[in-house]
Amino acid sequence: MLRRTFLGATALALGLAAAAHAQDDGKTKVGFVFVGPVGDGGWTFEHNKGRLALEEEFGDKIETVYKESVPEGADAERVMTQMALSGADLIFSTSFGYMDPTINVAKKFPDVKFEHATGYKRADNVSTYSARFYEGRAVQGLIAGHLTQSNKIGYIASFPIPEVIRGINAAYLAAREVNPEVEFNIVWAFTWFDPAKEADAAKALIEQGADVILQHTDSTAPQAAAEAAGDVYTFGQASDMAEYAPMPRVSSIIDNWAPYYIERTRAVMDGTWESQDTWDGIAPGMVEIGEISDAVPPEVKEKALALKEAIAAGEAHPFTGPINKQDGSAWLAEGETADDGTLAGMDFYVEGLKGEIPN
Structure with missing residues (x-):
């Protein structure tokens, strides 16, 4: 005591x-x-x-x-x-x-x-x-679906939380839309940042035939592994990772936190801060799409930028029906879009993805 x-x-x-x-x-x-x-x-x-x-x-x-x-x-x-x-x-x-x-x-x-x-x-x-990282994942998925020659796309996932599951689903749906033959191989790394584990995951996916790698982990190790393998495309995660452009990194999702940090700090300074929930995406600029490199054919780049602009304008939503869940049960009807509540708690794969989500 x-x-x-x-x-x-x-x-x-x-x-x-x-x-x-x-x-x-x-x-x-x-x-x-x-x-x-x-x-x-x-x-x-x-x-x-x-x-x-x-x-x-x-x-x-x-x-x-x-x-x-x-x-x-x-x-x-x-x-x-x-x-x-x-x-x-x-x-x-x-x-x-x-x-x-x-x-x-x-x-x-x-x-x-x-x-x-x-x-x-x-x-x-x-x-x-x-x-709304999933908006950027949809743009990546469109590019990936066009670029793959093996029809196998690898995805390095961190932890099985809704944020990561949303990204996998969004990327897959966009890739499948432009390439119905595409398959996703998912490796769960169970880490946000571990270059050795991330590199091993990338190498394993490449050995399984993946010629495009997406990641929801934080290091540039998958980029380096793809560069060493040759003829494998990657996308920057959270930051531009432009040092690997034009190949293997062909574009990226960039998290732009600065405006939010400035706004919220100013609110503390002037006494107007209140508790709130913010979930912004491409339109407000919290999610940016890194420059699409010249390794991507011009017509594919044009389609990707058009999707980005349509999402920003509210004319397109990465989760627009008809979409079924992995078990074949109906989720979204024709033209229906996912509500934020479902997206925030997403704990299922969409139809076409293989494997199980770890507990």
């Missing part, structure tokens, strides 16, 4: 000291918790670009701090607690597995604002935000 009392008093003292510090320097302090290294070339790289954009936008009015390569779970809760104790006014936790740790820490620090990426749990001081 004495130890708990001592620790509680210490935490209170640290909290008071942090608050005094924040009031003294007048800066808004913004913290970022990253699941990978800032140099991963993908997901975390783009989130860190958003952090740097904050510094450029607000200059000496703010202070940003970050912690990279934080495992999902108890370590994340510890890191966020330390940031809050050190005077952070706003904390962005940038991975799905940070959801419960974010909620737990937010309860202890009701005056600190939290923003959790890709989750669904909110509170008075916790907002959620994500991007």
Whole structure:
């Protein structure tokens, strides 16, 4: 009991000291918790670009701090607690597995604002935000369906959560639309960032005959593996990965977080911040399509850009019926589009995909 009392008093003292510090320097302090290294070339790289954009936008009015390569779970809760104790006014936790740790820490620090990426749990001081990555996956799928000669497309998946399942389904449907013979081979890596595992997954898919590789993992290792194999197309994930253009990387999905980070930080600074849920896509610019390289035939590039523009204009939706579920049961009727509730909790493959989703 004495130890708990001592620790509680210490935490209170640290909290008071942090608050005094924040009031003294007048800066808004913004913290970022990253699941990978800032140099991963993908997901975390783009989130860190958003952090740097904050510094450029607000200059000496703010202070940003970050912690990279934080495992999902108890370590994340510890890191966020330390940031809050050190005077952070706003904390962005940038991975799905940070959801419960974010909620737990937010309860202890009701005056600190939290923003959790890709989750669904909110509170008075916790907002959620994500991007409609599946819109970009549809554009990739269209290109992939045209490019494959073997009719085998490989997909490196991270974790079996709705975000990843949506992407697989969207890419497959778009590829099948332009190439009814296409098959998807899916490897579950069970990691967001592990270059060795990602490279092994890419090599395995190539050995199985895949000549196009898509990925929902964060490193450039699959690009390097495809480059070494030759005659294999890839797509950048979360970041442009343009260093591998024009081959094997022929386009990319780019996550543009900077405008959101600036908007939400400004809301904290001017006192207008409120808890909300944001899910933006191609139209608002949160999802961008990286330059389509000259390795893609002009007519295919034209079709891909037309799909991008149609999605942005609301004239096309990656999930438009008729679509059945994998077991053959009806899901969407002719012309019907998927509602956000179903997409947010998607836990099934569409008809035509093989294999099972891991538990």
